[in-house]
Amino acid sequence: MKSHQVIKESCKKRGIKSIASEIGVSSSLMYKWSQPYDGSGSGSKNPLDRIVELINAIQDPIVIEWICEQSGGYFVRNPESRQEENYEVMPATNEIVAQFSALLGEISQAAQDNTIEKKESEKIRQVWNALKSFTEGFVLCCEEGDFKRIIEGEEKNQTG
Template sequence: MAGADRLQAGGGGLTSHEVLRDTVNKVGTKVVADELKLSPAMIYKWCQPSWGELSSGERNPLDRILALCEAACSDKPVKWLCEQRNGVFVRNVALEFDGEPAASHLRATQRIVKEFSELLGTLAESYSEEQGVSPGSAACIRRDWEDVKRAAERLVRACERGDFSGERAGGNGRRGDV
């Protein structure tokens, strides 16, 4: 299974079993097992690699959700989980910038401002015309907000990658610090 046990968490490079291990360790295996009505042994297995020499042989819930999303070509389960935890899912976008990084940086920033402006325009127009925000207008506002988040995420990832530093690090092809 592509990506099995390789779930990335917040860019930290953690595998799914490491995420579960860190999460379970905060409250203890027994507490989690009791809450989920499972044996502590099962919880321990989830916190071990599901592949390799130290394999528990048991796919953990994160790996299963990832497999479900891949099999169904859908992010809906992840979006639902994010909503249940009072958050939102924002898919990372491809980093594609044309020309010089500084010029691309400016265009990317302008795109974020433009998309946020469109969001505010949609909200203001909806409110003034309808004396409130209709469900249809709310859907448009949500769509515009998702566009703003994607544009901002693209820009932040490019900055983290060092695309806009303006100087190359000594001969290794990587850019210096932002």
């Protein structure tokens, strides 16, 4: 879906006028953002296009991560696709189970005294975020049938 289509679709429920008023822009600008931009037509370069330009210029996921946090979510980058014919399901499955076990271990260790300190919660968050990222990569590898790549990626993370 193109950025102008995302804006158009996302505004259908509440209405462009209502959203324009809430964010402090004119309805006509919102309508322009919801039309294709080609530099000569009635459309206008919209904030989504500008955010993509900013992300590409910065070349760091920090902007995406911040947007996801502001929206109550978490950014997980999809690993690059390098499907290979020879793959092994069990090592990848064992790795995801091991990471989940590590998360449970952190939680158990932190909760032993019936309180979880800030430093402990930060460590739990770190392990949880690593598990979410690994699991997203695992699911992509499942979809592509490339389990060797996920183990190679994990080995690189442990040594680097």
